Amino acid sequence: MNVININEASAKELLGYYQAKLDEEAREAKKAGKLVCWSASVAPPEMCVAMDIAMVYPETHAAGIGARKGSLDMLAVAEQKGYNLDICSYARVNLGYMELLKQEAMTGETPEKLANSPAARVPLPDLVITCNNICNTLLKWYENLAKELDIPCIIIDVPFNHTMPIQRRCKEYIAAQFEEAIKILEKVCGRKFDYDKFLEVQKQVQRSVEQWNRVASFAQLEPSPLNGFDLFNYMGLIVCARARDYAEITFKKFADELQAKYEAGQYAFGAAENEKCRVAWEGIAVWTYLGHTFKTLKKEGAVMVGSCYPGMWSLVYKPGDMLSMAEAYTKIYINTCLENRANVLKETAEKSHSEGAVMHLNRSCKLMGFLNNEGGEYLTKELGIPYVSFDGDQTDPRNYSEAQYETRVQALVEMIQERK
Numbered sequence: 001m002n003v004i005n006i007n008e009a010s011a012k013e014l015l016g017y018y019q020a021k022l023d024e025e026a027r028e029a030k031k032a033g034k035l036v037c038w039s040a041s042v043a044p045p046e047m048c049v050a051m052d053i054a055m056v057y058p059e060t061h062a063a064g065i066g067a068r069k070g071s072l073d074m075l076a077v078a079e080q081k082g083y084n085l086d087i088c089s090y091a092r093v094n095l096g097y098m099e100l101l102k103q104e105a106m107t108g109e110t111p112e113k114l115a116n117s118p119a120a121r122v123p124l125p126d127l128v129i130t131c132n133n134i135c136n137t138l139l140k141w142y143e144n145l146a147k148e149l150d151i152p153c154i155i156i157d158v159p160f161n162h163t164m165p166i167q168r169r170c171k172e173y174i175a176a177q178f179e180e181a182i183k184i185l186e187k188v189c190g191r192k193f194d195y196d197k198f199l200e201v202q203k204q205v206q207r208s209v210e211q212w213n214r215v216a217s218f219a220q221l222e223p224s225p226l227n228g229f230d231l232f233n234y235m236g237l238i239v240c241a242r243a244r245d246y247a248e249i250t251f252k253k254f255a256d257e258l259q260a261k262y263e264a265g266q267y268a269f270g271a272a273e274n275e276k277c278r279v280a281w282e283g284i285a286v287w288t289y290l291g292h293t294f295k296t297l298k299k300e301g302a303v304m305v306g307s308c309y310p311g312m313w314s315l316v317y318k319p320g321d322m323l324s325m326a327e328a329y330t331k332i333y334i335n336t337c338l339e340n341r342a343n344v345l346k347e348t349a350e351k352s353h354s355e356g357a358v359m360h361l362n363r364s365c366k367l368m369g370f371l372n373n374e375g376g377e378y379l380t381k382e383l384g385i386p387y388v389s390f391d392g393d394q395t396d397p398r399n400y401s402e403a404q405y406e407t408r409v410q411a412l413v414e415m416i417q418e419r420k
């Protein structure tokens, strides 16, 4: 791996460097006989990292494969195994990738689809950890990984919050599972849990989250120095490295750059007058068409300034307090009642001064998609702003139409201009 001067590197260089470093570390850990864990994106990494386990994140890995136009091969492998098209494409891409790694491990030969894949190489896991605070697909997906590979599966079961605020018994139920996970890790690792390191990791997560939220706050400025699509680009580190200082260092650099840019009168699209309107985006990015979704908005002068999705990793809690940590991991907006979800959406649109919203009706993600129509209607009723929706999918390119997206964006911008 190339060496980098952290103080002199740009945030973009740090992002690339740390993303590659995380994969490298997982490969090195495997070679050295250390444990590797595959983890759901909003499952708590604190316990595993405190036990020095290398972490790999299948959702982020699948997103990277999708962005590099390699997801169709992995989807084909999963579909041949019988995984239905209606299952989340992150799960199908990862289960396909796992199948190829497994074949390689069993035969000693690298399958062609794996050899030709643009995917960053990651090793097979020794254990997996999952959490249903963003969907229940993550339970069955990880159970299948554990069954196929005959490895332990740690599940943090998080109840859906039908009412707000979060009830104490719910926090206690989740905190008890953190304690149970610690016992499992002690058995798997064959040593006592390191509570001192655990506290340090919790503090690190808080520092990473603070800088992540600082970056997102720049979209509230008018004109915005932050192009909201950069939250998608940088998201890999808040998912995969919030328990390490990699995320904190990179986000701090990025936030400092945004501050300097704003002070110099430079904004998301360059000069102030290039920001013709501001829109919120609801849902996961279309990784397979990230450039197209961004450029279509840019062509209309529409800056994406608000999205609830990156806020899912705003996991603020008090280090040393298990109930507080439990609350942070259950308060994810898509794990709460419609009223709360709609209010989070409204608050995001309000704070970012969004004049319209683009809703991604994601074929993969039923729970997030559910918010879109009701959420859009709520925005129109409460804030009087228009919304449009489009059909898509985060990593299955067969479910996206460039023409449909373009016409929806044009319609939104026309509605925004009419209101003005």
Ligand code: SF4
Pocket (backbone or CB within 6 Å): 059, 088, 089, 090, 091, 134, 135, 136, 137, 138, 284, 364, 365, 366, 367, 368
């Ligand atoms: S994209 Fe949606 S369905 Fe798929 S893992 Fe994420 S939350 Fe679950």
